[in-house]
Amino acid sequence: MNYPRSNAYDPDFVRANMMGPNAMKLLEELSGSLALKPGMRVLDLGCGTGLTSIFLTKEFGVTVFAVDLWINATENYQRFKEYGLDDRIIPIHAEAHDLPFAEAYFDAAVSIDSYHYFGHEDTYLDKHLAPLIKPGGQIGIAVPGFLREYGENIPDEISPFVKPDYNFHSHEWWKALWSGSNLVKVQTSEHLSCCAESWDDWLSCDNEHAVSDREMMKAEGGNHFSIVGLTAVRI
Numbered sequence: 001m002n003y004p005r006s007n008a009y010d011p012d013f014v015r016a017n018m019m020g021p022n023a024m025k026l027l028e029e030l031s032g033s034l035a036l037k038p039g040m041r042v043l044d045l046g047c048g049t050g051l052t053s054i055f056l057t058k059e060f061g062v063t064v065f066a067v068d069l070w071i072n073a074t075e076n077y078q079r080f081k082e083y084g085l086d087d088r089i090i091p092i093h094a095e096a097h098d099l100p101f102a103e104a105y106f107d108a109a110v111s112i113d114s115y116h117y118f119g120h121e122d123t124y125l126d127k128h129l130a131p132l133i134k135p136g137g138q139i140g141i142a143v144p145g146f147l148r149e150y151g152e153n154i155p156d157e158i159s160p161f162v163k164p165d166y167n168f169h170s171h172e173w174w175k176a177l178w179s180g181s182n183l184v185k186v187q188t189s190e191h192l193s194c195c196a197e198s199w200d201d202w203l204s205c206d207n208e209h210a211v212s213d214r215e216m217m218k219a220e221g222g223n224h225f226s227i228v229g230l231t232a233v234r235i
């Protein structure tokens with residue numbers, strides 16, 4: 001797949017703000033399964049430095065509530081102001097289990113490279129995220145995962161690198177988790193094709209975390225990792 005929209009952004013700006021595999025490319029691919037329309041109110045959950053919030057606003061004309069835990073709201077506000085988007089992106093510092101929004105407030109929610117930190121819990125979706133979405137609205141996530149489910153048997157070559165809190169799983173595992181929901185119906189579940197390219201973009205950064213991920217990706221060798229894409233509609 002080509003990423004014409006992501007590739008149109010200043011590569012230095014993107015590299016300086018990446019926190020993992022190129023979030024814009026993950027979202028560009030995932031958005032092929034999302035019906036985003038101008039004027040919609042969208043939750044960007046675990047937005048990090050807000051690359052995806054900028055992308056959503058500029059590419060789809062939506063208003064974004066950019067929620068993150070590790071990156072504070074003032075820093076993101078500054079970035080959105082510099083981009084001239086502070087009237088359409090609202091930066092919020094919040095924890096994913098304590099989201100400060102009304103029920104059925106959002107037309108859609110996306111979560112890019114962050115949902116695996118909290119959404120692997122089997123009660124998370126119905127308790128914390130799905131109630132915030134209007135009936136008929138969509139939820140889309142893209143998370144690092146595995147091409148196949150390993151359970152406890154993570155292959156030796158990658159086990160030193162894959163920490164338990166990574167919560168890497170196959171797309172079938174994620175689909176099964178969401179299929180237990182009473183509030184959403186799964187629409188798509190797949191391995192996205194942006195995996196290698198989005199990781200390469202991240203490894204090319206001089207960010208210390210990117211540098212330390214280079215060894216992991218060498219060991220992985222294109223044999224195990226995936227970017228899992230999942231979409232569902234609120235019933």
Ligand SMILES: C[S@@+](CC[C@H](N)C(=O)[O-])C[C@H]1O[C@@H](n2cnc3c(N)ncnc32)[C@H](O)[C@@H]1O
Nearest residue numbers: 019023046047048069070095096112113114117
């Ligand atoms: C690897 S970064 C990805 C950031 C961004 N989505 C991107 O792809 O560039 C993971 C993000 O998940 C967020 N996160 C992790 N646990 C969270 C939680 N419990 N509540 C809210 N955000 C959380 C972190 O704040 C962090 O910014």
